[in-house]
Amino acid sequence: MNLLVNYSSYSVHRALPRNIVHEDVHLFKHELDRSFDGFSGYLFERVWLDSGGIISKPFHLVYPESLCNIKVEKSDYIKRIKQSAKIILKRHIGQHKEGIWISERWSHGYFHWFCDALTRLIAWNDFQDRSNHLILPEHYSNYKYIVESISFFGFTASFLPRGSTLFVNQLFMMEPTARPGNYHPPTIKKLNAFIRSKISDCAIKSRIYISRSKAKVRRVLNESQCIPILHAFGFEVVHLEDLDFELQMKKLASAEVIMGIHGAGLTNMLAAKSGTTIIEIRGEQDDKNNCFFSLAGALENPYYYIKVTENPTETDRVGNVSIDPDYLKNCLDQILNNVQ
Numbered sequence: 001m002n003l004l005v006n007y008s009s010y011s012v013h014r015a016l017p018r019n020i021v022h023e024d025v026h027l028f029k030h031e032l033d034r035s036f037d038g039f040s041g042y043l044f045e046r047v048w049l050d051s052g053g054i055i056s057k058p059f060h061l062v063y064p065e066s067l068c069n070i071k072v073e074k075s076d077y078i079k080r081i082k083q084s085a086k087i088i089l090k091r092h093i094g095q096h097k098e099g100i101w102i103s104e105r106w107s108h109g110y111f112h113w114f115c116d117a118l119t120r121l122i123a124w125n126d127f128q129d130r131s132n133h134l135i136l137p138e139h140y141s142n143y144k145y146i147v148e149s150i151s152f153f154g155f156t157a158s159f160l161p162r163g164s165t166l167f168v169n170q171l172f173m174m175e176p177t178a179r180p181g182n183y184h185p186p187t188i189k190k191l192n193a194f195i196r197s198k199i200s201d202c203a204i205k206s207r208i209y210i211s212r213s214k215a216k217v218r219r220v221l222n223e224s225q226c227i228p229i230l231h232a233f234g235f236e237v238v239h240l241e242d243l244d245f246e247l248q249m250k251k252l253a254s255a256e257v258i259m260g261i262h263g264a265g266l267t268n269m270l271a272a273k274s275g276t277t278i279i280e281i282r283g284e285q286d287d288k289n290n291c292f293f294s295l296a297g298a299l300e301n302p303y304y305y306i307k308v309t310e311n312p313t314e315t316d317r318v319g320n321v322s323i324d325p326d327y328l329k330n331c332l333d334q335i336l337n338n339v340q
Contacts, residue, residue: 210260
């Protein structure tokens, strides 16, 4: 194993939302100043890779550096032995000359794919230009946005079936750049610049409202009552799931305002220019889901919020919501008055 890239530990400072009121400071204050460990990139030569991202020399203990892919502590010796035994027993499917591993447990989710997995690739390519071929778990091929984004960025990929291993002559792996919901500012800005470099025309200024009316959870139940107000403020209502990945990026790249309820669609602010206004509809007592507040800060985008009453379910902290139309109009009056 060779250490090829090493990023130092770093700290971030985030400003409070532009429309903060005193009673809501507690929702954000614990995210304002954060410090994070550094992260490294490695080259592993002539190793076995399993579909969970565990890297091992034949008949040796797994490399502790690869345990970040399954959230196991590097010091957990017993689990390393168990993982090594599992690798020996798995079905071997072949050999690759080289590849890059950027995945961990939740990386197939939309937000995590772009903000956790692709940031690892961007951090790697910032220093190395040896390979653009990804090796990913097989089920990633079932996600349209993963397949389309790989093509959009000009990468290639192989998909490793569950329960199998692959022998790789040169395997590159970058550790996660930050804990989920947080960002290494230089890397996330480079991802933003990389996305925008792939889009031909970002000149049109628009106001985009990302609808979740077709989603299973976290919908605005009375959205039909809100749409006339959104239109009056110049918003275009967009269902991102109806667009292919490139069209999504083009749509958001031209926005001057992006608005939506807390959900995967707000991840696409990654395509927007610095200075784009972000308006997040969020639970009135939600002090946990600050990933888009933090992302807006990392990208230097003004962040505003509109509070709604939460209706949590067993699987979703916020749940579906309703917004009083008059309240929405008053919020947008105040917010958009500050947008030039």
